[in-house]
Amino acid sequence: MDSTVAREQALDAAERLFYGRGVQSVGMDDIRGASGVSLKRLYQLFPAKEQLVEAYLERRDVRWRQRLAEHVRRHEDTLERLLAVFDWLEGWFGEADFRGCAWINAYGELGATSPRVVAQVRDHKRAFRDYLAQLVADAGLDAALTAPLFLLAEGAMVTAGVTGSTEPAAEARAAARVLLRAG
């Protein structure tokens, strides 16, 4: 089996299991079973579990922001694009396997013990915030609007994760619209 294929399969399994059941309750043996990649191979590709976790978060970060940006790009109007962020969140919250924000969860689980995970969470959140800032700038709006929009989105992710409802996305979107008009 090709090395890059094995890597992708390992990461597929890692993402499914780590996101679904948490990092600590998933063993390397579970990854092996779910991916079909042998333990020996796994440890060649990722010398320790922590590096598999980092690779999982990194790949998910790229994909997550890509998916969001693709959805936003489908809208022409720059104001609509900002609101489209919350529409996309609603769709995400409604996915069958949705279990909250992977980075917030990782922070809760590993933040106290793994500085590298904390750095990855920070990077991801900063990238998301920068993306919102860009949308705000493109719409010709006051840059100060970025912060509240970001906080509404974060609050919606957390609340949707804990309650299992998609409602927070609509609530955040409604609040965002008020802020956009008032700003």
Added chain:
Amino acid sequence: MDSTVAREQALDAAERLFYGRGVQSVGMDDIRGASGVSLKRLYQLFPAKEQLVEAYLERRDVRWRQRLAEHVRRHEDTLERLLAVFDWLEGWFGEADFRGCAWINAYGELGATSPRVVAQVRDHKRAFRDYLAQLVADAGLDAALTAPLFLLAEGAMVTAGVTGSTEPAAEARAAARVLLRAG
């Protein structure tokens, strides 16, 4: 040593360690060392670690909401009271040992494996939201304002935890003020 005293000391140690280092990386032996309560006693008071975790979250929930309410009560004006919530958050974020919201962290760490913890997180968040709803009603405002205020507060907690900054509280407060005027 009195049984109730031992219980309090155990919970003091549990809260300090669980909140500061996460639940899974703290062993019962660490609790014993930090509390001075012997293992035997610990297991008399809490038949399993999970029950100690539950007791920790429960006691913290009561105290957290008490501290918040006490701060809010110091304000007369009903509108000021709503904004005072965010002032209190800022003070909390600035505490030396602040490491994010204990319940959001617990959800990230144990949410996938412990339904009882999930229920406690939900209960805590619902209680906080209900409290905000009460403040909104007391101020004679539209009940629909509760949701965005709650989301802003949640977003601020998460962001302050991840970034280690108190800034999100001020940002959330500013956004709340805009919403209160616009609503």
Added chain:
DNA sequence: TTGACGTGAGAACGTGCGTTCTCCTAGGGT
């Protein structure tokens, strides 16, 4: 054909930790 090498399956090893057990000491009632 042979031998070096990579690989997979799974055993093995070491450690950490939740939980229980052993043993010993110290009171307190008779």
Added chain:
DNA sequence: ACCCTAGGAGAACGCACGTTCTCACGTCAA
């Protein structure tokens, strides 16, 4: 003085899991 009980210190047990090792097998070069 003599038990009897509660409690503390810490060893012991069982298990889970990260990581490494063993061994057998297949593959390809010479």
